[in-house]
Amino acid sequence: MTKIKEGYKNEKEIFLEHIQKAGLRRTAQRDLILEIFLKTEEHLTSEDLYWLVQKQDPSVGHTTVYRTLKLLTEAGLAREVRFGDNKTYYEHHYNHEHHDHLICTECGKVVEFFSPEIEAMQDATAHKFGFVPTHHSLRLWGICEDCQQTTHESHPSMASGAQPRVRVKTVVGS
Amino acid sequence: MTKIKEGYKNEKEIFLEHIQKAGLRRTAQRDLILEIFLKTEEHLTSEDLYWLVQKQDPSVGHTTVYRTLKLLTEAGLAREVRFGDNKTYYEHHYNHEHHDHLICTECGKVVEFFSPEIEAMQDATAHKFGFVPTHHSLRLWGICEDCQQTTHESHPSMASGAQPRVRVKTVVGS
C-alpha cells in the first residue's frame, strides 16, 4: 500500500530507538540493509534483499539479511507476507496502512486492497466464537484483467520467461 | 466443518472413478491410506497420517502417503490447509462445506466458520479490481475463550507440555 504521510519519526530513528531499548548494537550491515529495504517499495524476500545488498557490499552474508529482516519486523518497520510459494516476503510496515492482497494465479501480479467492511466482519466473526482477535490473513486469488484476455502463451508479464510469483495451485493457506 | 449429507456417491467410489479416469492403478496402500484418512475428522499432516497408517501396515513409506494425499486432493476428496506453522494440513473436502479458520494463538485450537457475507464481499472486492476470483484463504487469529481466563502456565489444552499447533507469531500469510 502507498505510504500515508511522514510520521514525526522516520524509519531510521525508529530503528535506532529499537536497537537501544533492546540493548543491541548498531552496525554498518544493519544500516545498509535498512537503507536498501526502505528504498525498495516492492514485496521482497530475504534472498531478493540479499542480492541488492550484495551490489553495495559483497561481504554481507545471507544470515545477516535474514536476521536483520526479523529485527526490522520486531521494530515495526517491516511485515512478513506469504503469497503461497513457500517464501517469506517482506513489505514496509511503518506508516503504511494495513491491507490484504489479491493475487493473479496466471502472472503473479499482486494488488493491495483494504476493505473496512470485511475487516469489521472478521472482528465480528471472531467475537461470535468468543475469540479476542489479534490479526488475520486474507488472500484472494483470481485471474487479473490482463490475463483474462491473453492466451497462456503470449503473456504480458510473462513474456520473457519470468516465473509467476505464485504457483498456480489451490492451497488454502500457505 | 461437519459433514453435510451423504451424496449419491461415497468417497471410495469417487476415488476409484478418479483412478480409472486418470489411468492409474488401485493399490492396497492407497486403499488403506484413504480409509484411515476418511475415519479421521481432524486436520492432519502427511506425517500424522503416516503414523496412523504405520499402525496398520508398517511397510508403507512416507513418500506414498505424500503422493496419495496429493492424489486425494486431485480427486476432490481432500483439501490442503495451512495454519502458519509451515506444515501442510489436509481436511476432508468431499461433501464438506467450504469454510475458513479461526485459530487460537495460545493453545492452537482451530474453529471452522463460514460467513456468506464475508464470502460475498471477497468476490465483490476481486471484481472491483477486474479479477475473476478463483479461491481465497482467510484465517483469523485470536485468543480463545478458555485462554483468555487462564494464565500462560496452567493451560487447558497445553497441560501436558503439548506444543501449540500454531506458533504465536504475527505473520501475514504462511
Next chain:
DNA sequence: TTTTCAATGCGAAGCATTTCCATTATCGGC
C-alpha cells in the same frame, strides 16, 4: 500367464531458513 508400465519405498536431493561457532566489532567505562 505374460507383458507392460504405474506404484512403491528407500535414500538422496531440494529449498528456505536456522543454528553453530570461531572471528570481528561495537560501545560503555577507564
Next chain:
DNA sequence: GCCGATAATGGAAATGCTTCGCATTGAAAA
C-alpha cells in the same frame, strides 16, 4: 584513545518438510 565484555557477523553445516531418482514390485489388460 584503549580495554574488555559481549553482541554481531558470515560461512558451513544442520534443519524440517517435501520431492526426486531409481531399482524393484505388482496391477491389470491382453
